[in-house]
Amino acid sequence: MSSVQLSGAGVAAVAFANKGLASTPSTLRVCSSRRSFRSLVVRAATVVTPKWVNGSLSYSQYTSLKPLGDRVLVKLSAAEEKTVGGILLPSTAQTKPQGGEVVAVGAGRTIGDQKIEVGVPTGAQVVYSKYAGTEVEFNDAKHLILKEDDIIGILETDDVKDMKPLNDRVLIKVAEAEDKTPGGLILTETTKEKPSIGTVVAVGPGSLDEEGKRQPLSVPTNSTVLYSKYAGSEFKGADGTGYIVLRASDVMAVLS
Numbered sequence: 001m002s003s004v005q006l007s008g009a010g011v012a013a014v015a016f017a018n019k020g021l022a023s024t025p026s027t028l029r030v031c032s033s034r035r036s037f038r039s040l041v042v043r044a045a046t047v048v049t050p051k052w053v054n055g056s057l058s059y060s061q062y063t064s065l066k067p068l069g070d071r072v073l074v075k076l077s078a079a080e081e082k083t084v085g086g087i088l089l090p091s092t093a094q095t096k097p098q099g100g101e102v103v104a105v106g107a108g109r110t111i112g113d114q115k116i117e118v119g120v121p122t123g124a125q126v127v128y129s130k131y132a133g134t135e136v137e138f139n140d141a142k143h144l145i146l147k148e149d150d151i152i153g154i155l156e157t158d159d160v161k162d163m164k165p166l167n168d169r170v171l172i173k174v175a176e177a178e179d180k181t182p183g184g185l186i187l188t189e190t191t192k193e194k195p196s197i198g199t200v201v202a203v204g205p206g207s208l209d210e211e212g213k214r215q216p217l218s219v220p221t222n223s224t225v226l227y228s229k230y231a232g233s234e235f236k237g238a239d240g241t242g243y244i245v246l247r248a249s250d251v252m253a254v255l256s
Contacts, residue, residue, distance in 0.1 A: 114212030174242035
């Protein structure tokens with residue numbers, strides 16, 4: 001029997017392998033001390049080390065990958081290989097995708113006495129926080145394992161303006177930046193003042209309290225709001241309109 005020492009506060013996902021052994025399948029046993037949970041000992045008939053492939057860990061030798069808790073497995077959308085002008089980008093310069101398809105979800109989590117299931121269904125097209133999760137290669141495709149709270153919203157169409165925000169997030173249509181200074185000087189895109197005012201397009205159902213109940217957001221749709229300047233994730237709609245998705249706590253005021 002081979003053994004592998006793993007360190008960490010928890011296990012994000014469980015993967016099972018069938019390596020064509022004899023009639024006895026691979027076995028997985030986790031042993032831990034009562035005094036400390038900092039280390040886990042995993043024993044199996046065969047231990048296969050993941051390999052780095054194109055910048056991500058490859059688990060292609062496994063036949064199943066099941067997220068645990070409130071985690072979600074997302075199959076990533078393809079990265080942009082060319083610029084708008086047709087210039088071929090090297091892999092290091094390709095735009096990192098922020099969207100993909102949910103292919104598996106965990107069993108959920110428990111808050112108080114409430115069992116909270118993952119609220120994102122399999123098959124949904126989602127957008128997630130830019131630097132969230134752990135990227136893995138599985139079934140010859142890049143995937144991301146991340147917590148449900150790292151998912152910004154569900155895309156119900158191909159246009160970001162129709163995004164359905166999740167939890168305590170708000171979708172805002174950004175006000176257009178000024179093209180000229182007060183003195184009439186024309187500004188380039190790089191020198192335009194970044195606006196922090198916009199119109200609320202949609203709001204999420206709210207965050208969960210200590211009893212597992214949703215707390216509705218106090219930010220009304222169609223209102224004009226002032227938000228923190230460098231908060232949230234920015235997107236472009238199909239018509240080039242700017243949108244931003246941020247947490248309701250980053251909305252500072254309602255303007256009227």
